[in-house]
Amino acid sequence: MPDLPYTIDDIRRLYLSKKYVFREHMLDMMAERNISHSEISQTVQHGEIIEKYPDDKPFPSCLVIGFTIGERPIHIVCSVDTESERLYMITTYEPDKAKWTHNFKERIREGLL
Secondary structure (H helix, E strand, O other): OOOOOOOHHHHHHHHHOOOEEEOHHHHHHHHHOOOOHHHHHHHHHHOEEEEEEOOOOOOOEEEEEEEOOOOOEEEEEEEEEOOOOEEEEEEEEOOOOOOEOOOOOOEOOOOOO
């Protein structure tokens, strides 16, 4: 997996220091999918990066998996502008059991079932 110019610890630090921006799409998806700010916070604070997209523009992004206190799996796509030290929260969803492995960390490839 290609490297990103940041780690999950950087994401946590920026989130906890309130150096983040929720994109409009993120807020729309949270409302549509009934994902609370508390669940986003739990996911960021206890999650891990499971996919990296180093070529995304304008900043490299990643997919974070985390589980809420109620054990709900949540995926968040986010990116970090390392120059301005800003975390961008792009979208979020509850992963589909039919598309992800049992732990929601790997995509199920077609033909592997």
